[in-house]
Amino acid sequence: MCDEAVVKILVVGINYDPEIISTGVYTTGMAEQMARFGAEVRVVTAKPHYPAWRVFEGWRGPTWRRRLSPDGVRIVHCPLYVPRRPTGARRILHHLSFALTALPVAAWHGLVWRPDVTFVAVPSMLSAPVAWIAARAAGGKAWMHIQDFEVEAAFATGLLREGSRAGRAALAFERWVLRRFDRISSISRPMLARLRDKQVDAARVYELRNWANIEKVTPLEPPSPMKADLGIGTRHVALYSGNLANKQGLDIIPRIARQLADRSDLTFVVCGDGPMRATLVEQSQGLTNIRFLPLQPLDRLSDLLGMADVHLLPQIAGAADLVLPSKLTNMLASGRPVLATAEPGTALAEEVEGAGVLVPPGDAEAAAKALSALLDDPARRARLGREARTRALQRWDMQAILARLRDAFHDLSDSAPLPSPETRRIGE
Numbered sequence: 001m002c003d004e005a006v007v008k009i010l011v012v013g014i015n016y017d018p019e020i021i022s023t024g025v026y027t028t029g030m031a032e033q034m035a036r037f038g039a040e041v042r043v044v045t046a047k048p049h050y051p052a053w054r055v056f057e058g059w060r061g062p063t064w065r066r067r068l069s070p071d072g073v074r075i076v077h078c079p080l081y082v083p084r085r086p087t088g089a090r091r092i093l094h095h096l097s098f099a100l101t102a103l104p105v106a107a108w109h110g111l112v113w114r115p116d117v118t119f120v121a122v123p124s125m126l127s128a129p130v131a132w133i134a135a136r137a138a139g140g141k142a143w144m145h146i147q148d149f150e151v152e153a154a155f156a157t158g159l160l161r162e163g164s165r166a167g168r169a170a171l172a173f174e175r176w177v178l179r180r181f182d183r184i185s186s187i188s189r190p191m192l193a194r195l196r197d198k199q200v201d202a203a204r205v206y207e208l209r210n211w212a213n214i215e216k217v218t219p220l221e222p223p224s225p226m227k228a229d230l231g232i233g234t235r236h237v238a239l240y241s242g243n244l245a246n247k248q249g250l251d252i253i254p255r256i257a258r259q260l261a262d263r264s265d266l267t268f269v270v271c272g273d274g275p276m277r278a279t280l281v282e283q284s285q286g287l288t289n290i291r292f293l294p295l296q297p298l299d300r301l302s303d304l305l306g307m308a309d310v311h312l313l314p315q316i317a318g319a320a321d322l323v324l325p326s327k328l329t330n331m332l333a334s335g336r337p338v339l340a341t342a343e344p345g346t347a348l349a350e351e352v353e354g355a356g357v358l359v360p361p362g363d364a365e366a367a368a369k370a371l372s373a374l375l376d377d378p379a380r381r382a383r384l385g386r387e388a389r390t391r392a393l394q395r396w397d398m399q400a401i402l403a404r405l406r407d408a409f410h411d412l413s414d415s416a417p418l419p420s421p422e423t424r425r426i427g428e
Contacts, residue, residue, distance in 0.1 A: 007413050008040045010109050010138075012131040013121035014098045016045035016075070020298055021272070022243055022326050023147045024050065026210050027121045033402045035071040039409070042113065043075040044106045044130075046098045049082045051243040051274040051295075064105070078102045086275055088159035088166075095124035103130045110137030116413035119143045125150050128177045141182040141412050145208055147326070149194065156316060157246050174198075183412055188324045190347035208405060210326050211398040212333035213301065219335030219389055220306030227307050232291070235265040236375050238339075239308035241296075242327040244274035249316035249341060251276075252364050254283040256312075257290045259368035266375065267291060268312075271304065305334035309381065310374050313340040315348055317361040324348060333392040337384035339371055351395075355388035 011031050015024030027045075035041045047065070048056045059065070065077040078101040083090035107130075109115060115138050120131035128144055135142035151170045154160040160167045178184065178200055185208035186192050195205050227237065240253060250270075257268045268290040270280060277292070284290045296304045305311070311331040324347045331338050338356030341363070342348040349358055357374060359366040374381055 006038060006040060007117065007409055008113065008115040008140075009034055009042075009409060010106065010113070010115035010118045010131075010134055011041065011043040011121070012045075012102060012106055012118065012127055012134070013043070014046045014080075014095065014124050014127060015050055015121070016043060016048070016077075017069075018056065019048045019050050020295065021051060023121055023123065024048075026147070026326060029211070029398065030119075030402060030405065031073050032069060032071045033398070034406060034409070035069075035073050037402075037406050039406070041073045042109055042115070043073055044102050044109070045075060045077055046080045046102075047077045049080075051245070051272065053082055053084060053086055053275060055082055064101070076105050078105060088154065091159065092126070095126040098124065099127045099130050102127060103133070106130050106134040107137055110134035110140075114138040114140065116140045117143055117409050119145065122146045123148055123150050125174060125177060128181070132177075132180050135182075142180065143183045143185070143409075143412065144177070144181040146184065146186040146191065146195070147210075149191070183408070188347040188350070190350065191324065206408060209396065209401055210324070210329050211401050212329035212392040212396040214333055214392060214397060216298075217302045217305055217330045217333040219385065220302070224303045224307040226296075226300065226303040230269075230291070230293070232267050232269070232307075234267040234289075236263075236309045237267050237269055237307050238310050238312055238371060239269045239271065239305070240312040240314070241269075241271040241304060242325070244270070244272045244276040244280060246276055246316075248276075248325070249314040249361060250280055251283060252314045252341060252362060252367060253312060254280060254287065254290065255364035256368045256371065257284065257287050259364055260372060261287065261289055263289070263372070263375075269293060269307070271296060301330065302334070305330055305336065308334065308336045310371060311336055311338045311356075313338050313348070313352070313356075315341055315361060317343070324351065328352075329392065329396045332388040332396065335385045335389040337374060337381055337388060339367065339374065341367065351391075355384055355391050357384075 013027045017028040031041050031043055047059045062079050067075050080101060081094055081097040083094055117140055118131045118135035120128050132142045151174050155162045178198055183206055184195055184200055184204055185206040187210050192205055192207055260266055271293040272295055281292055332355060338352050340348055340352045340358055341361040342358055357370045359370050
């Protein structure tokens with residue numbers, strides 16, 4: 001049993017501050033908010049490297065680094081292997097290297113500090129056993145939060161073949177891990193349903209949505225000052241901002257830009273970094289209506305997102321129920337409509353419908369037509385944008401989401417241990 005006023009939380013995750021996009025933003029926000037709520041929080045993470053796939057300047061070297069955040073979170077950054085070109089095999093080595101360097105730190109915290117709840121953020125599934133070992137060493141509870149179904153996403157993107165020996169091993173490892181955690185959360189209803197399809201007991205499933213930065217990202221009524229700063233003089237901007245990786249299906253953006261090359265009133269802006277950047281630049285050769293920018297500082301996030309007339313959110317077929325792009329929350333908070341490539345009924349479609357437009361994955365012609373129609377209908381854009389902001393306020397409020405999580409942490413840490421998978425099978 002733990003003191004209701006103070007719960008000890010150990011967080012394990014490969015991505016964390018000072019990374020400023022994707023999973024690390026939410027793991028950082030969760031840890032810092034729990035500390036503000038009064039919990040004792042410690043974090044075991046990697047040296048920052050995402051989305052550029054290189055360790056940040058000033059962080060390189062084979063040593064561990066400790067620091068204390070302004071909110072009192074104690075953080076250990078572990079060294080790891082970061083491939084410059086992340087193929088399937090190299091990604092596995094990347095995640096495995098973090099698990100190996102994080103294991104002694106997490107195990108020490110489990111044995112000596114004895115957290116009530118050990119929370120691991122996925123990706124990476126390979127670090128889940130590290131968190132489970134720390135939780136069991138502490139006699140506490142283990143919580144796994146799934147941002148991406150990594151194994152199935154690897155199948156969908158071609159990084160792994162489902163029938164291969166490696167694919168079968170990955171699925172077996174996933175089944176083994178899923179049986180061992182006291183609580184498993186994910187970020188959307190279809191992803192929770194997928195957990196139940198994987199034979200995870202409903203009692204162990206929890207919805208932990210990502211959130212929008214509602215205070216920092218606000219709708220801009222006048223044109224964003226960033227357009228002038230960047231020298232963009234066209235009336236309209238179609239924006240993609242985030243990680244540039246193969247699971248997004250980003251190659252559709254240059255194809256849409258070619259379809260709409262005759263529109264002198266439109267600039268496509270791709271803002272971000274990642275393995276696909278060089279490919280996208282190459283695919284955009286000869287186009288004058290597309291700009292590539294590095295990630296912008298967080299203090300300019302609202303100006304960046306407010307620069308868009310329409311946000312672009314591509315995703316490949318088959319991945320829309322395996323991941324829910326974290327960038328969607330702030331897109332909605334900006335009060336601008338979203339053009340997404342997703343099939344109806346998927347997790348992404350559920351969130352976008354009514355606040356944007358859906359087109360089939362990979363269909364550049366349909367996307368170009370939908371984008372043109374939106375740009376030529378300001379009343380519809382405004383209506384969809386208002387709904388986007390309303391949806392962000394209703395569904396993606398950080399304080400409400402994390403207050404519920406705080407209560408869930410307390411409830412879990414005060415509950416009796418779940419029977420082991422072996423015990424459950426004997427009793428069935």
